[in-house]
Amino acid sequence: MDRLIDAIEAADNPSVVGLDPTPHVVPDCLVTALEPEVAREVDASELPTERLAVAYMEFNRAIIDAIADVVPAVKPQIAMYEALGPAGLDAYAMTCGYARSRGLYVIGDVKRGDIGSTAQAYAAHLSGLPVSPGGDAIDVWHEDAVTVNPYLGSDGIIPFVTAARDHDKDAFALVRTSNPSSDDVQECLLQDGHRLYEHVADLVSDWGSDTIGDHGYSRLGAVVGATHSDEGARLRRRMPHTFFLVPGYGAQGGTAHDIAPMFDDRGSGAIVNSSRGIIGAWRHGQTLDPSMGVEEILAVVSRCAREAAISMRDEIRAALA
Numbered sequence: 001m002d003r004l005i006d007a008i009e010a011a012d013n014p015s016v017v018g019l020d021p022t023p024h025v026v027p028d029c030l031v032t033a034l035e036p037e038v039a040r041e042v043d044a045s046e047l048p049t050e051r052l053a054v055a056y057m058e059f060n061r062a063i064i065d066a067i068a069d070v071v072p073a074v075k076p077q078i079a080m081y082e083a084l085g086p087a088g089l090d091a092y093a094m095t096c097g098y099a100r101s102r103g104l105y106v107i108g109d110v111k112r113g114d115i116g117s118t119a120q121a122y123a124a125h126l127s128g129l130p131v132s133p134g135g136d137a138i139d140v141w142h143e144d145a146v147t148v149n150p151y152l153g154s155d156g157i158i159p160f161v162t163a164a165r166d167h168d169k170d171a172f173a174l175v176r177t178s179n180p181s182s183d184d185v186q187e188c189l190l191q192d193g194h195r196l197y198e199h200v201a202d203l204v205s206d207w208g209s210d211t212i213g214d215h216g217y218s219r220l221g222a223v224v225g226a227t228h229s230d231e232g233a234r235l236r237r238r239m240p241h242t243f244f245l246v247p248g249y250g251a252q253g254g255t256a257h258d259i260a261p262m263f264d265d266r267g268s269g270a271i272v273n274s275s276r277g278i279i280g281a282w283r284h285g286q287t288l289d290p291s292m293g294v295e296e297i298l299a300v301v302s303r304c305a306r307e308a309a310i311s312m313r314d315e316i317r318a319a320l321a
């Protein structure tokens with residue numbers, strides 16, 4: 001986690017922009033304006049997905065350029081890209097690569113978790129894949145960290161922790177998620193009197209305990225939703241060496257007041273994500289005219305995203321002051 005914490009300190013901003021493009025968030029007129037260019041490159045059967053994938057990439061590039069000096073990190077959610085098939089996955093990898101080339105730490109929100117042998121294969125997100133036995137690994141996805149689901153236990157997670165340790169990367173395990181129905185599972189009362197999420201928190205602390213870095217945090221972080229402020233405060237005390245990824249800010253209702261208790265007493269220990277609240281900021285009050293060209297559309301989108309990212313940064317700074 002040291003690289004992420006250094007980047008947060010350099011930006012003086014513990015927030016991350018989620019790059020979660022959807023047909024609702026990416027302006028229709030951008031897709032239309034780019035279409036003639038895409039149509040020249042691909043055959044008609046590929047056009048529906050290629051046109052969205054190209055629009056996602058151009059949209060992301062503009063947002064990344066607009067926020068690269070404001071935030072330390074981005075978190076692309078792979079589901080949005082996977083929905084487009086191979087063209088979408090290309091856009092995902094290109095987005096990660098571009099963000100990295102702009103100096104941003106990339107959290108690939110892939111939420112993997114499976115039996116040991118499969119988890120080992122998924123861990124190539126962090127380790128890369130050697131093309132031949134003993135050969136150099138190719139970093140296909142360009143991520144610095146990924147999100148993982150700990151429900152399968154240690155054999156689903158340890159391959160990621162090992163890959164993270166060997167390749168100077170990190171992982172974040174779901175502990176107390178932001179969604180409304182998370183209580184169905186995570187609040188279950190165990191026989192020993194603890195809630196299930198508390199038990200998972202203890203496992204996550206333990207799984208990461210051999211990888212604690214110079215800043216005192218392990219390479220295995222925890223996802224703790226901004227919508228669970230009280231539990232987040234308790235988890236902060238329970239997991240002193242676990243860095244938190246805190247989604248649920250903005251669009252899901254989490255506020256700067258809610259997330260403040262998830263930081264340690266040095267003002268470190270967490271990074272807060274907002275996706276729609278930043279990349280969809282243009283939708284609040286901006287009318288994009290279909291006659292506008294690509295550059296003009298992207299200028300509006302990126303200006304709104306930058307303003308939203310700066311507001312979020314300033315709100316969090318004020319809450320932590």
Ligand SMILES: O=C(O)c1cc(=O)[nH]c(=O)n1[C@@H]1O[C@H](COP(=O)(O)O)[C@@H](O)[C@H]1O
Nearest residue numbers: 077147177178223225247251252274275276
């Ligand atoms: O792992 C995550 O990032 C995650 C965990 C969680 O508990 N809640 C949650 O919303 N997320 C992700 O964080 C992002 C939230 O998006 P917005 O609600 O638009 O800010 C999405 O990519 C979610 O998949």
